[in-house]
Amino acid sequence: MATMAVTDETFDTEVVESDIPVVVDFWAEWCGPCKAIGPALESLSDEMAGKVKIVKVDVDNNANSAARMSVRSIPSLFVFKDGEVVANHVGAASASDLQKWIEGAI
DSSP states (O other): OOOEEOOTTTHIIIIITOSSOEEEEEEOTTOHHHHHHHHHHHHHHHHTTTTOEEEEEETTTOHHHHHHTTOOSSSEEEEEETTEEEEEEESOOOHHHHHHHHHHHO
16 A cells, blocks of 8 residues: 555544554655655555555645644654554654654554
């Protein structure tokens, strides 16, 4: 299951109301570190399908969601479980570190 784009309009439905944990990646097209972790998140989305959903929020087009989460730097990652933030991470990381962080949060 590939990552999916989430917008200000779909944030609550896809993230807060999700039946499974959700990793939210706040990113932008111009962000080098965001692009660096993109392939790792795509791969993890496939590997962890059914256990966790990984979504991406473009901060340039969805400022309300970014402001709601007080995103100041990107990439900013949040893990939601049962509608609540249970973990967050700012900055790039290796695929293995991202996997360990996600598994530790869910």
